[in-house]
Amino acid sequence: MILSFTFTKSAYCQISLDYFGNAYSKFNSRFRLNSLESNISNYNLTNDMELATTFSSEYNGGLNSSIYSISISKRINSHYFYVRYSPGISQQFIIKSGMNIQLPDSVAQLKTKLNYEEKFGMGYAFNFSQFFSLGFSLRYFSQEFTEEKPVLFYTDSVNYISVKDEIAKSNFWVGDIGLTFLPHPDFMISIFSNNLFLSEESKQNYLTDIYSLKRNKGITTKLFISPFEQFNISAGYETYGSYYTGFNFSTKLFRGFLTIGSLIFHDRYQKPFIAGFIPSLNYSTNFFSITLSGVKYFSNRSKVQSIDDMIKYGIHSISNNSYSNDKVFLTINFSLSLTREKQIKLIDVDIKDDIYPTLNDIFIHKPFAIGKVVNLTNKIIEVRPSCLIQKVNDEIVYSPNVKLLPYDTVEVPYYIFINNSLITKREISQAEFFVSVDDLEPDDKIQKPILINDKNSWDGSVSNLVYFVRSDFEFSSKYSKNILQSFKNYLDTINYELLIFNQVKILFENFIKEMNYVADPRASVEHVQFPNETIKLKGGDCDDLSVCFASLLESIGIQTAFVDYKNPDGISHVNLLINTNLSPSRMNLITNNDSKIVIRKNTDGKDEIWIPIETTCLKDFDTAWNLAAEKFNKEAIEEYGLSNGKVTIIDIY
């Protein structure tokens, strides 16, 4: 619903009125339904290219139809260009001078012909943002004044009077600037100059002094308000005293929108006080827009008027002055877009996380970027976000669809699936973010730089070490099984309840045989080795060793968990908890010291014994167990680390 109320003032006459009246609404805004007269700043939502043709029909003793104007406009990103040829913006006057001349064979009444034309115009606008647009317009005017003058010729025998034409031409350019500000989609204000820059092409003489278009400088202010969805109010004010006001109403009709508008105006130099009104009827679809409008003046324009007022006040607008006749306009705008018309606009994208190839699963479930999109249409649409990151994806990755209400702005999540997880070099890449409404080309896109880490990079979150554990199960399983195979005879003889405990012990003793503690090679970014790298390099820091040993156990079905000891100084530590599958009542099978175990419930709700293992203790299993248990009891239990969050247990499954 759109109501349009327009308010304009001018010292002269309504120079900011154009033939569209109040046809512009939200629902036809993709077409330019205003002209250079009322839209000096050239603010427009034309998406690509548009052709508009206006025909006018005027009653002036007889009905005359003509092509009023032909315009073409083109948008290139934030730049908007507009060119108009306007053969119909013209007015001719014949002034009967009152001088009757006796010619040799007739009586001639001398006349002066005035011809005013606005030949063509052009406009440009630059959209600095969706809130602010700045533009200018240039218009070229042509004037020709032909005055019939009596000339006496004489001979000795006879005198006679002839008539000659005195012709004065005056062509000039008018340049103006304007700005449009949209603090809210339902509120728009435009301010533009009138006759700011003038450039004369011709010399002045007495005819041009008298009859030239008045070009007083002024300012026009226009407001556009949409108090309701289908109802607009617009108002305009021109300095020195002219103004107008109008409204329009839009409703859906077939596949387009019908807009009915009206506008009344007061003109300082036209009578009566409300000089006339401009009704308009517009029907717009995605492809074309048809506008039927007209100007009805309330004073009698058919009677012969005196030249004296014209000489005294002059005329300030070719298309709207005291002598303009009632007119009807038919305007047809065509969309000449050879590219897709945008239904949605991607305003911005906020990248939340850098890309860590090994943490692929995280990015499937958690958006790595959030985009802000606006629905440019008047209907509910379903937007599909998608993205492509060079060197990470081979093809576009689609995220879930999001519904948008008409003209609504929402945030859409971008997910990524990392095809190439074996990236060995950390570098800046380009991420392309798309939004599309259907399966055709994206409606909009934004490209942003993004940091792609290598496969060993880790974001510092212990919970994400899980992905390093899982990444190498095949190797780990093979490694663990080989070791256990060599202890098959021993393991076959032990109590089955202690099988897991003994497997852990055997694996740990063998694992640490060749291991050394080696600090992280890089200080700036957390670096975690894959299990096979740790085995191959025979060492690592707490992250590497915990990941590797957890992987060895998990790969053969032994449940493990990370214990994350957060340190306020920033240096954290990680070791492991390992599920022995023993019930608490069977604790004495492995120890009589209950501080060395941790009781945790399994998925069935039954208690099970978990033992802590310090993987950086490379002496023996019991020492590693004791050290880990001591640390756990002190920091997690006695210092309430589990309660206050300084110690976290993260299950690996």
Next chain:
Amino acid sequence: MLLNNKGGILFPPFKILLCFIIMLFVISCGEPSPTELIFDNQSENNIQIEPAQSDNDANLNSSGYDTTGVVNPFLSKSTIINITGVRNTNYGMIQSEGYYYAIFNDKTKPIKIKNGKLIGYKSKVFSSVKFDNYEAVKIPNVIRFVDGMMVRDTVLGIKYFIKQRMMQNGQMHSFPFSSKVNIKIAADRNTFTQFDVAIPSEIVGKVSLEGNRLRKNLNLILEWNKKFDDNVEIIIARFRQNSNDTEPLLKLKGNEIGKIKLPYSILENIITPQNKFLIISFIRKYEKQINNIILDDTYIVAQSIHNIKIEIP
């Protein structure tokens, strides 16, 4: 080929619309009529203007602008009676005179020159002509005409004439503007006719220039003391080269407001550095006709004339 925004060929309704537009292009070839504007009736631009030239067929170029400065066109009338008060303004000097005369043409005796053109008639002789009991004297009726390339004078008979010269100081007789003059014409001792002729009020004209010659907007502003129910003519004349004779060029009809703005263009090709003077004659006159046993086919005129000599810069 135009494509729709799906990248495909235009769908049929779009083609229909396009055809409709082309049709409108074809029929939209009318040219709006110009808006007509007029000057108010009370405008100084309301002028009726015609070239002043002799209205007889004798090729007289003097056109009756006689040596008294009185505009007196040749008239093919049997009786011509003229009572004229003349005011001449020349560089601020004002001189007033009055002229009364009567001519009685014998239209059975036309005078023609070699090429057969009529230049006048032989005059008839009456016993006496009196204007307000002042008897007019008989003087030769001299006319000037062009015979081939020569300007000649000739006498067509007699004219009954009184000249009433009035200096600004110590005028002997004032010209009876806004009054009446009694005319008594005696054909012989026993036969006469007598009647009154109304004299118009004195016309006082004013000539000024407005505008700039270089900007081509120089105008002659002609003003006079407008009276109700006025009948004013303005004659614009110039001096013949190397002569004090004047030559009427234009005749304007006075308008209702007593002011005329005459565009300079009409005079610009007759003003030369050697001849920059114009004579503007404002004429207010009453005309009368009488038909009786003695007089018929009469032209009786009483007029006030103000001649102003100006120099065009």
